[in-house]
Amino acid sequence: xxxxxxxxxxxxxxxxxxxxxxxxxxxxxxxxxxxxxxxxxxxxxxxxxxxxxxxxxxxxxxxxxxxxxxxxxxxxxxxxxxxxxxxxxxxxxxxxxxxxxxxxxxxxxxxxxxxxxxxxxxxxxxxxxxxxxxxxxxxxxxxxxxxxxxxxxxxxxxxxxxxxxxxxxxxxxxxxxxxxxxxxxxxxxxxxxxxxxxxxxxxxxxxxxxxxxxxxxxxxxxxxxxxxxxxxxxxxxxxxxxxxxxxxxxxxxxxxxxxxxxxxxxxxxxxxxxxxxxxxxxxxxxxxxxxxxxxxxxxxxxxxxxxxx
Ligand SMILES: *[C@@H]1O[C@H](CO)[C@@H](O)[C@H](O)[C@H]1NC(C)=O
Ligand SMILES: *[C@@H]1O[C@H](CO)[C@@H](O)[C@H](O)[C@H]1NC(C)=O
Ligand SMILES: *[C@@H]1O[C@H](CO)[C@@H](O)[C@H](O)[C@H]1NC(C)=O
Numbered sequence: 001x002x003x004x005x006x007x008x009x010x011x012x013x014x015x016x017x018x019x020x021x022x023x024x025x026x027x028x029x030x031x032x033x034x035x036x037x038x039x040x041x042x043x044x045x046x047x048x049x050x051x052x053x054x055x056x057x058x059x060x061x062x063x064x065x066x067x068x069x070x071x072x073x074x075x076x077x078x079x080x081x082x083x084x085x086x087x088x089x090x091x092x093x094x095x096x097x098x099x100x101x102x103x104x105x106x107x108x109x110x111x112x113x114x115x116x117x118x119x120x121x122x123x124x125x126x127x128x129x130x131x132x133x134x135x136x137x138x139x140x141x142x143x144x145x146x147x148x149x150x151x152x153x154x155x156x157x158x159x160x161x162x163x164x165x166x167x168x169x170x171x172x173x174x175x176x177x178x179x180x181x182x183x184x185x186x187x188x189x190x191x192x193x194x195x196x197x198x199x200x201x202x203x204x205x206x207x208x209x210x211x212x213x214x215x216x217x218x219x220x221x222x223x224x225x226x227x228x229x230x231x232x233x234x235x236x237x238x239x240x241x242x243x244x245x246x247x248x249x250x251x252x253x254x255x256x257x258x259x260x261x262x263x264x265x266x267x268x269x270x271x272x273x274x275x276x277x278x279x280x281x282x283x284x285x286x287x288x289x290x291x292x293x294x295x296x297x298x299x300x301x302x303x304x305x306x307x308x309x
Contacts, residue, residue: 054302056298056302057299057302057304059229060229060230061249062225062229063250065221065222065225065250066219066221066222067218067219067222067247067250067251068216068217068218068219068222069179069217069218069219069220109253110253110254111135111136111251111252111253111254112133112134112135112136112252112253112254112256113134113135113136113137113138113248113251113252113254113255113256114130114131114132114133114134114136114137114138114153114256114257114258115138115241115244115245115248115255115256115257115258115260116131116137116138116139116140116143116152116153116258116259117140117241117257117258117259117260117261118140118141118142118143118241118259118270118271118272119259119260119261119262119269119270119271120262120269120270120271120273121259121261121262121271121309122148122151122152122258122259122271123148123151123271124151125151125258125259125308126150126151127151127152127153127258127308128149128150128151128152128153128154129153130153130256130308131152131153131155131256131258132153132154132155134254134256135157135252136157136158136248136252137153137155137156137157137158138156138157138158138159138160138244138247138248139156139158139159139160140159140160140161140165140240140241140244141160141161141165141167141240142165142167142270143156143159143167144271144272147272148271148272151271152259152271156169156170156173157172157173157174158173158174158176158244158247159173159174159175159176160176160178160218160240160243160244160247161175161176161177161178161240162177162178162179162180162184162240163183163184163187163188163191163200163204163205164200164201164202164204165240166191166204166205166208167205167208168208168209168210169208169209169210169211171211172211172214173210173211173214174214174215174216175208175210175211175214175215175216176215176216176217176218176244176247177215177216177217177218178218178223178240178243179217179218179220179223180223180237181200183197183200184200185217187200187204188215188217190206191204191205191206191208192207192208192210192212192215195207218243218247222243222246222247223237223238223243226238226242226243226246230242230246230295231288231291231292231295232291234288234291235288235291235292236287237287238287238292239287239289239292241260241292242287242292242295242296245257245260245296245305249299249304249305254306255304255305255306256305256306256308257296257305257306257307257308258308259271260293260296260307261293261296261309
């Protein structure tokens with residue numbers, strides 16, 4: 001009897017601890033589950049240990065590549081502008097977004113990052129706690145959390161989007177704009193102020209709720225670098241997911257990748273969708289999903305990322 005009561009007390013304490021960890025405000029750079037990796041026997045990646053670069057990797061990876069658009073867009077080299085410019089004027093974000101790029105450029109410590117794609121293969125994965133155990137949790141586009149916590153986790157530190165995939169964000173989350181086209185910069189400014197821009201090639205969110213101090217704009221030069229050196233000009237530009245993954249690969253010492261690729265039955269769809277054929281667009285050539293997927297597999301094989309399938 002006494003023994004049984006003890007078990008209940010221990011269980012209740014465990015539950016309390018888990019709940020406390022879950023609802024504690026997430027802070028940048030501090031995972032809420034510092035003890036979790038050992039519990040879940042995550043394969044060890046040793047920060048700072050020198051990894052031998054394969055020829056394949058070093059032909060592509062450029063450590064000194066700038067990731068963010070800082071201040072003056074006119075500093076972009078002409079070949080970048082040429083690739084990126086599509087007949088629209090260069091929007092200027094004009095000091096509306098103070099987000100200092102330096103705030104996260106400290107690579108001296110061991111930063112662990114989870115890049116969470118939206119693939120249906122996350123459904124039933126039970127990866128939630130493992131995802132939340134990372135310092136940074138990167139999500140993208142219309143990622144949904146409520147109702148999917150067990151499989152996708154609860155924390156978000158960085159959310160990648162473009163105007164056509166924009167969603168409102170909670171406090172303390174970095175909005176990372178991927179400016180696929182110059183108009184996207186104008187949209188960002190508009191969505192945080194006048195709301196004057198309501199259409200790009202389709203209707204877009206007029207206003208967005210997010211912390212403007214945490215807005216970061218990815219550099220078109222970084223997109224071009226992914227396009228040239230990684231996907232090697234397959235597709236018109238890299239997908240949001242692949243871009244987020246490479247972002248992590250340049251800023252994190254350990255990168256775990258979740259929710260990329262088709263589900264176990266070979267279907268492409270989002271984990272929150274019932275319709276498993278709704279992802280058919282991924283077969284178009286805007287992004288080359290097959291090329292991106294083979295690069296992800298190669299990065300995993302070379303120990304650069306932990307790929308959770
Ligand atoms: C890197 O590769 C070289 C030659 O292949 C080898 O001698 C060296 O021990 C390797 N270093 C590490 C840290 O694996
Ligand atoms: C990337 O691509 C450019 C242009 O094709 C090339 O000059 C460069 O050496 C490549 N590699 C790296 C690591 O940037
Ligand atoms: C790496 O990126 C930097 C900054 O954009 C550039 O100056 C340098 O040439 C690149 N290295 C290679 C090998 O392309």
